[in-house]
Amino acid sequence: MSLELTINEAIKTAMRAKDKVALDSLRAVKAQIQLLKTESLGAEVSSDQEIAILQRMIKQRKDSYEQFTAQNRQDLAEVEEAQMKVIENFLPAQLSPEELESEIKRIIAETGAASVKDLGKVMGAASKDLAGKSDGKSISEMAKKLLS
Structure with a gap:
């Protein structure tokens, strides 16, 4: 529906x-x-x-x-x-911080990102994959944390 x-x-x-x-x-x-x-x-x-x-x-x-x-x-x-x-209530279920971290780690591995300089690549892929499951701010914060 x-x-x-x-x-x-x-x-x-x-x-x-x-x-x-x-x-x-x-x-x-x-x-x-x-x-x-x-x-x-x-x-x-x-x-x-x-x-x-x-x-x-x-x-x-x-x-x-x-x-x-x-x-x-x-x-x-x-x-x-x-x-x-x-x-x-009408959004898909939101990812927990642990699930978000594992998803971002997977995306970092897929994109081959090595440092904060590659944040753009990670954010582009993460925004597509995690649309509706997490907000951009949380995705960005987790990606920065994992890349630094």
């Missing part, structure tokens, strides 16, 4: 449950998918594009959460955190 259909079903469920936070989050995801479809002139949205949308939305909410927390606005920070949790 495509993400769009899954989101539509989740919206119906959230409406029945009168879950405002989930409803707002899901409607935002649906709007982003519709926007992408409109920009691509009605072409089908790939699963990679859907994952990218979800990751971008989570990153935006994480940034907002950090800003609200820094400004002592716990009421707004809690809303952002709740929306983040709703959106994360």
